[in-house]
Amino acid sequence: MTETLTPHGHGTRPAAPQRMREIADGVFAYVQPEGGWCVNNAGVLVGSDRVTVIDTAATEARARALRQAIGDLTASPPRVLVNTHFHGDHTFGNAVVGGSDAVIVAHERARTEMAAAGLGLTGLWPDVEWGGISVTLPHLTYEDRLVLHLDDRQAELIHVGPAHTTNDTVVWLPRERVLFAGDVLMSGCTPFVLMGSVRGSLRAVERLRALDPLLVVGGHGPVCGPEVLDETAAYLRRIQRLAADGAKAGLTPLETAREAGPGPYAHWLDAERLVGNLHRAYAEQAGGADGEPLDVVSVFGELVAYNGGRLPACYA
Numbered sequence: 001m002t003e004t005l006t007p008h009g010h011g012t013r014p015a016a017p018q019r020m021r022e023i024a025d026g027v028f029a030y031v032q033p034e035g036g037w038c039v040n041n042a043g044v045l046v047g048s049d050r051v052t053v054i055d056t057a058a059t060e061a062r063a064r065a066l067r068q069a070i071g072d073l074t075a076s077p078p079r080v081l082v083n084t085h086f087h088g089d090h091t092f093g094n095a096v097v098g099g100s101d102a103v104i105v106a107h108e109r110a111r112t113e114m115a116a117a118g119l120g121l122t123g124l125w126p127d128v129e130w131g132g133i134s135v136t137l138p139h140l141t142y143e144d145r146l147v148l149h150l151d152d153r154q155a156e157l158i159h160v161g162p163a164h165t166t167n168d169t170v171v172w173l174p175r176e177r178v179l180f181a182g183d184v185l186m187s188g189c190t191p192f193v194l195m196g197s198v199r200g201s202l203r204a205v206e207r208l209r210a211l212d213p214l215l216v217v218g219g220h221g222p223v224c225g226p227e228v229l230d231e232t233a234a235y236l237r238r239i240q241r242l243a244a245d246g247a248k249a250g251l252t253p254l255e256t257a258r259e260a261g262p263g264p265y266a267h268w269l270d271a272e273r274l275v276g277n278l279h280r281a282y283a284e285q286a287g288g289a290d291g292e293p294l295d296v297v298s299v300f301g302e303l304v305a306y307n308g309g310r311l312p313a314c315y316a
Contacts, residue, residue, distance in 0.1 A: 056093030060131025063093025084182025162291030
């Protein structure tokens, strides 16, 4: 198992070095500590003559660092990019990492929502040095399941949404029992289902449990084992309980969040996501469909209010 460190600094705050870690033969996890807002992970599958990359990065500088780290592994270029969902921290670096030759693959809804969202994420954190990023849409989309044949390795793309979003893709390597879970699972980070579904996420957890993964590379946080399935499910069930009790008491999602706090998950990153998750749980308990659109901008304002009027920390 090999590990290389790539130093990367941004703005006035130094970022932790990224780690390229070989977790199976030719399978690498590119981990960007500490995993909070817009600081995501990627996967790299090295074949005999081509490279497949799972997710890119939020900023031009971070995408260039990922491309350089891939170049340090192999002279073979990235030929396939998989976007696990539409959010910009996983997609803004598509053009930098893949260049003009890579085929970008994603769920069909991811392409639609990427086009609709544009570069809107940058407006939430205008002080971040985003650089020359762009919205580079997927060239190939699928509906339910797609298999990539990479030399003698199979990589199964499975749509498990609505979960984190409506368009979540996980990448499952059955021979290695390695799961690249996107933001459906995030080790040490608070889940965020405002644009997806609480109950859908619980269904997704059980689907992923049935795969029996040995290692999990979440969209954020350190590489972990299957314990992240139990941790995520327990958090989501707490959200459902809080929403039921809060609605019964006539409290708004923000009021419920303030009264309950993060509880046993205070050590996880980005605790303010509790507010958005409660909005989704309230909507579902009121009969809303999984993944139906909510007012994301308004709810993000409530995350700021819960956070004492401060924007959530973004180290992109």
